[in-house]
Amino acid sequence: MSAQTTAIELFGQDPSLFTGDLLACLVAEGSSRPAGPGPGINRLLARVRETGDFKGEKDQVFLLYPELTAVAAAQPLPARRVLFVGLGKADGPANGLRERLRLAGGVVAKQAGTVKAREALVLLPRDYPLDAGEIAECVGEGLLLGNYRFDRYKQPKDDDPPGRVERFFLHRSGLAAAKVRKGLELGRILAEATCAARDMANQPGNGWTPADFAEYARQLGQKRFLRCTILDKAALRQLGMGGILGVNQGSAQPPFLVILEYRRNTKNPTILLAGKGLTFDSGGISAKAPAGMEDMKYDMCGGAAVLAAMRAIAEIGLPDVNVVALVPATENLSGSAALKPGDVIRHYGGKTSEIINTDAEGRLILADALAYGIATYQPQAVIDVATLTGAVIIGLGHHYTGLLGNDDRLAEQLIAAGDRAAEPLWRLPLGPEYRKQIDSRIADIKNAGSDRSGGTIVGACYLQEFVGQTPWAHLDIAGTAWGFTEKSYIPKGPSGIGVRTLVDCLRRWRPIQSVDENH
Ligand code: BES
Ligand code: MN
Ligand code: ZN
Numbered sequence: 001m002s003a004q005t006t007a008i009e010l011f012g013q014d015p016s017l018f019t020g021d022l023l024a025c026l027v028a029e030g031s032s033r034p035a036g037p038g039p040g041i042n043r044l045l046a047r048v049r050e051t052g053d054f055k056g057e058k059d060q061v062f063l064l065y066p067e068l069t070a071v072a073a074a075q076p077l078p079a080r081r082v083l084f085v086g087l088g089k090a091d092g093p094a095n096g097l098r099e100r101l102r103l104a105g106g107v108v109a110k111q112a113g114t115v116k117a118r119e120a121l122v123l124l125p126r127d128y129p130l131d132a133g134e135i136a137e138c139v140g141e142g143l144l145l146g147n148y149r150f151d152r153y154k155q156p157k158d159d160d161p162p163g164r165v166e167r168f169f170l171h172r173s174g175l176a177a178a179k180v181r182k183g184l185e186l187g188r189i190l191a192e193a194t195c196a197a198r199d200m201a202n203q204p205g206n207g208w209t210p211a212d213f214a215e216y217a218r219q220l221g222q223k224r225f226l227r228c229t230i231l232d233k234a235a236l237r238q239l240g241m242g243g244i245l246g247v248n249q250g251s252a253q254p255p256f257l258v259i260l261e262y263r264r265n266t267k268n269p270t271i272l273l274a275g276k277g278l279t280f281d282s283g284g285i286s287a288k289a290p291a292g293m294e295d296m297k298y299d300m301c302g303g304a305a306v307l308a309a310m311r312a313i314a315e316i317g318l319p320d321v322n323v324v325a326l327v328p329a330t331e332n333l334s335g336s337a338a339l340k341p342g343d344v345i346r347h348y349g350g351k352t353s354e355i356i357n358t359d360a361e362g363r364l365i366l367a368d369a370l371a372y373g374i375a376t377y378q379p380q381a382v383i384d385v386a387t388l389t390g391a392v393i394i395g396l397g398h399h400y401t402g403l404l405g406n407d408d409r410l411a412e413q414l415i416a417a418g419d420r421a422a423e424p425l426w427r428l429p430l431g432p433e434y435r436k437q438i439d440s441r442i443a444d445i446k447n448a449g450s451d452r453s454g455g456t457i458v459g460a461c462y463l464q465e466f467v468g469q470t471p472w473a474h475l476d477i478a479g480t481a482w483g484f485t486e487k488s489y490i491p492k493g494p495s496g497i498g499v500r501t502l503v504d505c506l507r508r509w510r511p512i513q514s515v516d517e518n519h
Contacts, residue, residue, distance in 0.1 A: 016040045029056035051080075053115045079121070083111050090129055097130050098138045099422045105142020106488025112165045113147070121169040124180070132175035133183030140187030143168050145489035145496075148195050150202040186316065190503060193312035194496035200304040201482070201494035205280035205297040210256045210329035213277050213300070217258045217307055217327070223314045225264060231257040239372065241328075242345040243364035246355070248330040250284055250338025255330035257369060258303075260310045262323040269511055270322040272379035273310075273502065274369045276362045276386035277303030277329035284332045284358030285340050298494060299362070301481035302385035303327035305498035312503045321509045326373045328365035332358070344443045348372045351465065354443040356450075362388045363462040364447060371466040381410050381471040381512055383505075384463065385498045386478075391455025393479040400426040401480045401497065404460035407471035409512045414473055417505035423497050425475065428457055435461045471512050475501075 015023065016039075025041060044064070048054050054062040085104045090097070105122070112120045122143065128135055149164050156162075172180045200208055200216070214230045221228025233254050236244055241257065248255035258277070278299035282288060288296065306325045313323055339345070343355045348368040355364075366384055374382065392402040401418065403425040405411050411427055418425040434457045437449035445465060449458045460474045477497055484495035 027056040029058070031056065081115060081117070083108065087125060087128070090127070094130060095419050095422070097128070098134060098420065101128075101130075101135060101138035102142035102145070102422065103488050105139045106146030109143050109146030109165060110488050113163045116163055118166045119169070120165050121171060123171045124173045124175055126173045132179035133186075135175060136170065136172070136180040136183035137187035139170065140184045141191045142489045144188065144191035145194060148198060148491055150199065150493070189312050189315045190500050193308040193503070194499045196311060197301070197304040197308035197496040197499050198491070198494045201298050201301050201496075203297075205331070208297075208300065209253045209279050210277065210331070211253065213258050213279070213303060213307070213327055213329040214256045217260050220260060220307065220311055220314070223311070225262050225317065226310065226314045227261045227263065229259040229261075231259065239348055240346060241348045241368040241372065243347050243353075243368040244328045244330055246339045246343070246345040247284070247332050247361040247364050250333040250335040251331040252335065253279070253331050255328070257372070258307070258327040258329055260307065260325045262310060262313050262318075264317075264319060264322060268320060268322045269380035269509075270324055270377050271506060271509065272373045272377055272382040273306045273323060273325040274366055274373060274382065274384040275302035275304070275306030275325070275327050276300065276366055276388065277327040278362060278365065278387075279329060279331050281332045281359070281361065282334060284334050284361060285338050286358040287334060288359060295482065298482050299387050300329070301387050301477060301494060302498070303329060305385050305477070305496070305502065308496070308499045309502040312499065313506060316503070316507070318506055321506055323506060324373065324377050324379065326369040328369045330365060332361045347466070349375065349466070351445065352443040354440040354446040356446050357448040360448040360459070362386050363459055366463055367466045370463060374467060374470050379470060381407070381473075382467055383414070383473045383475065383502065385475045385502070387481050388476045389456045389459045389478055391452065392476040395428070395456060396426055396479055398479045398483050399485045400424050402456050402476035403427045403473060404430050404457065404476070405471075405473035406430065406464065406467070407473070407512065409510075410471045410473050413505055413508070413510060414475070414501065417508070418501045420504050421500040423480070423501045425501075428460075430457060430460055430464065434458055438462055
C-alpha cells in the first residue's frame with residue numbers, strides 16, 4: 001500500500017470568500033480576539049456565542065449551514081434550535097426498529113442536555129413500520145431513559161442549569177391518538193421504573209442500606225394491588241435462614257428479607273422473582289482487591305431491578321399473573337464476627353454449606369430466598385436476578401446478560417423479552433459435570449469450586465440446589481448492571497437492566513407446567 005499524502009496550502013484571500021465544503025474557525029475559550037480577518041465571520045461568531053451553546057471549550061464544536069439558514073430565514077421557526085436525528089432504514093425486524101426509536105429518543109435527550117434545553121418537542125415519525133403505540137412507547141422510553149441524571153450528591157451551582165429536560169412534548173404526526181397515548185403511558189412507566197432502579201444503584205453504600213430496601217418496598221406496598229412484608233433479623237433466625245444471617249455477620253447493618261406481593265386474582269399463576277440485594281460487597285474475610293472496589297455498591301442491582309419491576313407491574317396492572325418479589329438484603333463485610341472460610345452454615349430448609357470463599361456470598365443469600373419463596377408461594381416459575389459472578393464478564397463481556405436455568409420454555413420467554421427490550425440474554429449450560437465442583441467433604445455442598453473454571457455455571461449450580469423441580473431461570477447481570485453497552489439512553493453507571501425485560505416477560509406470560517410434566 002502506498003502512503004497517502006495530504007496537501008496543505010496557504011489561502012491568501014479573505015476567508016469569507018472561501019467556497020469549499022467546510023470553513024473551520026479555531027476559537028480559544030474565553031478569547032475576545034477576532035477569529036479571522038473577515039467581519040462576517042466575526043459577527044457570526046458573536047451571535048453563536050450569544051446562544052450560549054458554544055464557548056470554545058476544548059473539543060467543543062458548532063456546525064452551521066449558512067445556505068440552509070438563509071432558506072429558513074424567509075419564514076423563520078420560532079423554536080430556538082432545530083435538531084434532525086437519523087433513524088436509519090425503516091426496515092428489518094421489529095425489535096431493531098423499536099431499538100432505533102429508543103436510540104433516537106436518547107439522542108434527543110442527550111443533545112437537549114448539551115444545549116441545556118428545558119423543554120423539547122419531538123415529532124414522531126410518519127410511515128414508520130410499527131404500531132403507533134409501540135412508536136410512542138419506544139420514543140418515550142428513549143427520551144426519559146436518555147434524560148436520566150443522578151445529581152443527588154452534587155451541590156447545585158447557580159450559574160449552571162440542570163442539563164436535564166424538564167418537559168418533553170410529543171407530536172403524534174397523524175398517528176392514532178388513543179394508541180399513542182397508551183403507548184406513551186407504558187413507555188413512561190417502564191422508563192420511570194428503570195430510572196428508579198438506577199437511582200437505588202447510584203446511591204453509595206452508606207446512602208442505600210438493607211434498611212433502605214425495606215423502606216422502599218414498604219412505600220411501594222401502599223400502591224394498589226401491592227403488599228409488603230419485611231422479615232427482620234429475628235424472623236430470619238426463627239426461619240433458619242443461615243445464608244442471609246451468615247453473610248450479614250461481619251456487618252453492622254441489620255439484614256432484611258424484603259417481600260412484595262402483587263396479587264390480582266387468586267386463580268392467576270404466581271411468578272416468583274428474587275433479586276440479590278447486596279448493598280456493599282467487600283468480599284468479607286476473602287477480601288476483594290482495593291482497585292475498583294467502590295463499584296461493589298452496585299452489588300444490589302438485582303434487588304433494585306426486581307423491586308422496580310414490581311412498581312411498573314402495579315402501575316400497569318397486569319391482569320393474568322400474580323407476582324411475588326423477594327430481596328434478601330445485607331452487606332458483605334469483614335467485622336470481627338464475620339463468616340470465615342471453612343465455616344459451615346445451614347440454609348432455610350436444612351441444607352448445609354461449607355464456606356470456601358466468603359466472596360461467593362450472593363448465592364448464600366439467594367439460596368435462602370429461593371427455598372423460602374418456593375416453599376411459601378408454590379410459584380409456577382422462578383426468576384432470579386443477580387450480579388453473581390465476575391466470570392460472566394469474562395465470558396460475555398458487558399453486552400449480554402448470562403441466562404441459566406432448568407426449563408427451556410421459561411428460558412425462551414425470557415430471551416424473547418430481552419430481545420424486545422434490547423437487553424439481550426445468552427444462555428449458558430448447566431449440568432452434573434459442573435455440579436460436582438461444589439461437592440463438599442464435610443457438608444452437603446460448598447459455596448465455591450476449588451478453581452475458577454466455569455464460575456458462572458458453578459454459581460448457578462449452587463442456586464439450582466434450592467429450586468427443586470420448579471421451572472427456574474437465573475439472570476447473571478454482573479456484566480450488564482453497570483457499564484452496559486454504550487448507547488444514547490444508557491448512562492455510564494447503573495443501567496437499570498432487567499426491569500424492562502422482566503415486565504415484558506410478565507406482560508406476555510405464557511403458563512408453563514413444572515419440570516416433571518416437561519417431557
Ligand atoms: N458481586 C460479586 C460478583 C461481581 C464481580 C459482580 C465483579 C460484578 C463485578 C460476587 O459476590 C463475587 O464476588 N463472586 C465471586 C465468586 C467466586 C469467589 C466464586 C467472583 O465472581 O469472583
Ligand atoms: Mn462477592
Ligand atoms: Zn457479590
